[in-house]
Amino acid sequence: MTNLLIKDLKHTSPSDVVYNVEGWVRTKRDSKSVCFLEINDGTCLKGLQAVADKNVINADVLNKVSTGCSVLCTGKLVSSEGVGQDVELLLQKLEVIGLSPDSYPLQKKHHTLEYLREIAHLRARTNTIGATARIRSSASYAIHSFFQKNGFYYVNTPEITSSDAEGAGEMFQVTTLDLNNIPKTEDNNVDYSKDFFGKKAYLTVSGQLEGETYALALKNIYTFGPTFRAENSNTKRHLAEFWHIEPEMAFCTLEGDMDVAERFLKYVFKHVLENNEEDMDFFNKFVEPGVKEQIRHVSETPFGHITYTDAIKELEKKVDKFEFKPYWGCDIQTEHERFLAEEVFKGPVIVTDYPKEIKAFYMKVNDDDKTVRGMDVLVPRLGEIIGGSEREYRLDVLVKRLKDLNLKEEDYWWYLDLRRYGSVPHAGFGLGFERLIQYMTGMQNIRDVIPYPRAVGQAEF
Numbered sequence: 001m002t003n004l005l006i007k008d009l010k011h012t013s014p015s016d017v018v019y020n021v022e023g024w025v026r027t028k029r030d031s032k033s034v035c036f037l038e039i040n041d042g043t044c045l046k047g048l049q050a051v052a053d054k055n056v057i058n059a060d061v062l063n064k065v066s067t068g069c070s071v072l073c074t075g076k077l078v079s080s081e082g083v084g085q086d087v088e089l090l091l092q093k094l095e096v097i098g099l100s101p102d103s104y105p106l107q108k109k110h111h112t113l114e115y116l117r118e119i120a121h122l123r124a125r126t127n128t129i130g131a132t133a134r135i136r137s138s139a140s141y142a143i144h145s146f147f148q149k150n151g152f153y154y155v156n157t158p159e160i161t162s163s164d165a166e167g168a169g170e171m172f173q174v175t176t177l178d179l180n181n182i183p184k185t186e187d188n189n190v191d192y193s194k195d196f197f198g199k200k201a202y203l204t205v206s207g208q209l210e211g212e213t214y215a216l217a218l219k220n221i222y223t224f225g226p227t228f229r230a231e232n233s234n235t236k237r238h239l240a241e242f243w244h245i246e247p248e249m250a251f252c253t254l255e256g257d258m259d260v261a262e263r264f265l266k267y268v269f270k271h272v273l274e275n276n277e278e279d280m281d282f283f284n285k286f287v288e289p290g291v292k293e294q295i296r297h298v299s300e301t302p303f304g305h306i307t308y309t310d311a312i313k314e315l316e317k318k319v320d321k322f323e324f325k326p327y328w329g330c331d332i333q334t335e336h337e338r339f340l341a342e343e344v345f346k347g348p349v350i351v352t353d354y355p356k357e358i359k360a361f362y363m364k365v366n367d368d369d370k371t372v373r374g375m376d377v378l379v380p381r382l383g384e385i386i387g388g389s390e391r392e393y394r395l396d397v398l399v400k401r402l403k404d405l406n407l408k409e410e411d412y413w414w415y416l417d418l419r420r421y422g423s424v425p426h427a428g429f430g431l432g433f434e435r436l437i438q439y440m441t442g443m444q445n446i447r448d449v450i451p452y453p454r455a456v457g458q459a460e461f
């Protein structure tokens with residue numbers, strides 16, 4: 001007797017081998033003499049049809065079978081006469097392992113994604129969320145394999161930190177102080193010397209700064225872990241906790257950075273198209289028609305390039321289209337990003353050289369002293385998917401930037417040391433993993449591509 005996964009069994013030829021198949025019943029269809037069960041073990045989208053001959057399988061057992069129950073099926077694979085599958089499992093024995101009464105919330109009918117979010121502990125058993133989970137896993141593998149093959153070392157940067165990597169003040173504070181009895185200093189401020197870390201601490205928004213310290217030791221590194229943002233943005237593309245991939249390369253300028261970003265995205269797209277065909281077909285058919293062809297096309301076509309200044313000129317030509325009127329110096333809004341990718345470039349585009357006022361302190365200042373060597377990769381349907389830059393590696397310029405932005409030099413003492421000892425041009429970027437999954441699957445809301453979304457007012461499960 002052999003135990004196999006349903007994804008493999010579906011492609012196995014009929015024979016006299018007796019298989020044990022474990023899974024959950026998705027549907028049960030009764031006729032006079034036989035009962036058809038669709039068994040799914042989550043290893044693929046479409047399950048295996050199991051056929052129970054009522055002369056062989058006891059009616060008491062069949063009566064216990066219902067949508068959602070878990071079963072152990074024993075039988076041989078036979079050619080299927082029905083449409084939709086090559087083989088089916090002719091049952092010799094059926095054992096119900098866990099019952100699933102009528103109160104099971106995932107009865108066979110259409111459920112909205114909003115409803116499924118309320119039962120996030122069960123929703124991975126649906127086609128959409130199951131397919132998303134398999135694609136997440138496959139894309140994670142591709143991400144590690146791209147970097148590992150290209151000489152990048154995987155570095156684990158801290159989740160708890162005392163530095164604001166983006167200088168944007170959007171951090172969640174971490175404390176063990178008793179909020180009902182906060183220790184105070186003589187001048188009536190919170191006495192953080194009594195807190196767990198002896199100073200104010202936060203959940204990190206990015207592993208970049210610590211990543212840079214390792215790039216300036218190991219040359220090419222990447223991080224891949226959760227980061228946190230206390231942004232009050234209730235949108236379809238923002239999470240309070242998201243998985244962040246951040247490569248960092250020493251002896252590298254913005255050109256090299258953009259080149260890696262493009263090759264990296266294309267590699268992941270190709271991997272998913274090749275390895276997740278059934279799931280991608282599902283998204284292509286039911287979620288975002290044409291998404292497969294889009295991703296395939298993008299994986300073979302050079303990305304567009306434009307400077308921020310020229311991008312603003314393009315946007316100004318179509319000023320009536322936008323809710324927020326674009327002007328030089330404004331932060332590019334999602335509607336603008338989408339317009340550039342969807343209408344102007346009809347595919348991914350990399351915008352570079354943003355005004356320094358709207359970008360983080362660490363980006364290298366251009367000779368014009370107005371713009372910085374930052375880049376954002378924008379894609380259709382979503383807008384920004386990657387943000388990155390060449391880093392300011394000149395000590396004096398960086399110190400001045402911190403001062404101009406009212407950031408305290410002493411908070412970044414170790415980061416500045418990188419510019420004191422063996423400084424080199426270096427660059428990197430950050431990709432939000434959930435944005436990547438959204439783009440590849442066509443899923444509308446970022447909360448449906450992460451198992452347990454955290455957002456304003458949402459931390460259930």
Ligand code: 4AD
Nearest residue numbers: 206208238239242246385386387388428429430432
């Ligand atoms: O553009 P961001 O803020 O850049 C950084 O954090 C840099 N430290 C990256 C680097 O150069 N190493 O964020 C990078 C990416 C965005 O392009 C987006 O894909 C994702 O992170 N992101 C979010 N994803 C989901 N929810 C949020 N709230 C996100 N904020 C950023």
Ligand code: MG
Nearest residue numbers: 376384386387
């Ligand atoms: Mg950004």
